[in-house]
Amino acid sequence: MIKPIYSKGKIVAKTGNEAMAEAMRQIEPDVVAAYPITPATEIVQIFSQFVSDGIVKSEYVAVESEHSAMSAAIGASAAGARAMTGTAAQGLALMWEMLYIASGLRLPIVMAEVNRALSAPINIHGDQSDTMGARDSGWIQIYSENSQEAYDNMIQAVRIAEKCMLPAMVTTDGFIISHCMEVVETYPDKDVKKFVGQYKPQRALLNTKKPYTLGSIELQDYYFEHRWQLAEAMNKAQDVVLDVAKDFAKTFGRKYGMYEKYKMDGAEIAIVVIGSTAGTAKVVIDELRKKGIKAGMIKIRVFRPFPAAMIAKDLAKVKAVAIMDRADSCAGTFAPLYTDVAAALFAHNEGKMPKMENYVYGLGGREIAPEHITAVYDKLAKIAKGKAKPSNKVEYINLRK
């Protein structure tokens, strides 16, 4: 349950989608270009009502596809406007070509993304296959555990993106967060606008005093340097994320980092998880701790840039850790989050690794209940005591084989 923290805050009931739309209203970008898709539709529906009622001055471009949504956002951003969009699953997949162009051209577009399973079979419910597929696209990825985080992350994402000159997506789990009514503390418009600030682009197509060419062809001679610069910008984005979080905590009181550590002090067994499942896991951890089991959790907030060195340090003393992925990689060695965590531990801890397991869960919105997470910890406890061996392949939770 969210408790009021900010002196001028207002406690309201909002779904994840409503919270994201509310943040967008307060940010009031110059241009929003979007196309409807379940479960993200509501975000842009609500926002377009703000436009129709004259509550915001933003231009709303009701495009004919997600590919055009991202293309129009790219055009608007290159033109010198603050641009936003929203989508999910198939929509993000259709944008895929343009995601790389947004980041490659260093355009700080912010996207409200609602995690949904990718077809086929067609499914409208939550998993993270969609954004995991975009993990190498050069977009900053910020995941949310609940509506409050979705709201706070949207506000911070604008500053992060514009400071880094990188696009950023803020995500929620489809239906579980997007459609679930929760208590949210919102902040006054004036304070949010002040925090976000004015957008001052370095270059703008609409600046006729300084016309310029953007989107040139670069072959063997320049392409590599520009892609390297993009990777460097992503590496440096971690500091920006942390700086903005610090200022956010100072302003509104809520603390954010690259990830949240839950009961990690002295933890012997831990899970690493992304999104709403962290909420369920916290209940399980509290129960285990009552029984004297030293269980903890790392909840990833920022998956790109990946906080490799920090995570490696925080997991160094854990005996056994389970990485929970809500996306599969179809016979990649392991699922995406595991791959990154394992590589981080290997690279930063001189080869000293905790015992590790990888679980894929919740695809297509399949339930992940406390007992499923308890079972993961039970196995971890056995591994930590040397009574069981970690599996060397992906294990699936709550699946009929």
Next chain:
Amino acid sequence: MANLKELSKVPERLAGGHRLCIGCGAGTLTRQTLLAAGNTPVVVTCATGCLEVSTSVYPYSSWKKDSFFHSAFENSAATMSGIEAAYVALKKTGKIKEKINFIAFGGDGGTYDIGLQSLSGAMERGHRMLYICYNNEAYMNTGIQRSAATPRGATTTTEPAGKVKPGKEQHRKDMTEIMVAHNIPYVAQAVVGDWNDYVTKVQKALSIDGPTFINIMQPCPLGWGTKPEDTLALGRLAVDTNIWPLYEVENGVYKINKKPKEKKSVVEFLKPQARFKHLFNSNPKNAEIIESVQKITDAKWELLLKREGGK
């Protein structure tokens, strides 16, 4: 009518030294477009293609005075939607005061095929932009592949003339009429080779507060197998044979801009081009193809006359 004396005073906006082929009509029409834009600044988007790759090779640009933006192949119009929306938003808040015109370029592949949806959407939404299809009737940048704009009987590298196939079997689709069906304020056909007609059309389109579309036929020496010095004459021949009539549709009203005094056979247009060379061998099937091209050309011309009101 455009005034040559006045046009001569407009500063050059497209630098020479771009990498378009010798005799390419795209360079000619782009210069004429920018001349027609006069002294109002423009922002240009361009679909991936010949014009884009040859005028913006990093770190150089041929776009001397105007902002030029390329993002991808199928989305010149969608990208421009965003730029135009940004303009409207920034004008509303007083951050921009001056008038800027918006010109989106796409080749026939980027317009008839992969970019059709994005173009249709942008036109339906009513963004103030002039979309120019520089139409050389195939994917020339990737090496002369068939598009929906390729005419029947032309050989291309993805529907080549062979022992059993005569090149492209279908007639091209009528993109200009598809745009007319969008009920936008201005749609026109033009040709490289009639500068006055084209410049006048660009000027008219840019004076309109809404979406406008020009489909300009652009002979391509490489893809058509013609001499570089024949580009302009060939464009005019397309008009004189009624293969590519010059006409415009302003608020639904048709006007044919040039009616050939003496109708020439389509053969005169087809024969100088290597892409149609195989049609002139002894195979009777090929004669049938030429005949069908003549027939559809005549039928379309009659329809156009009717639409104009029989004048």
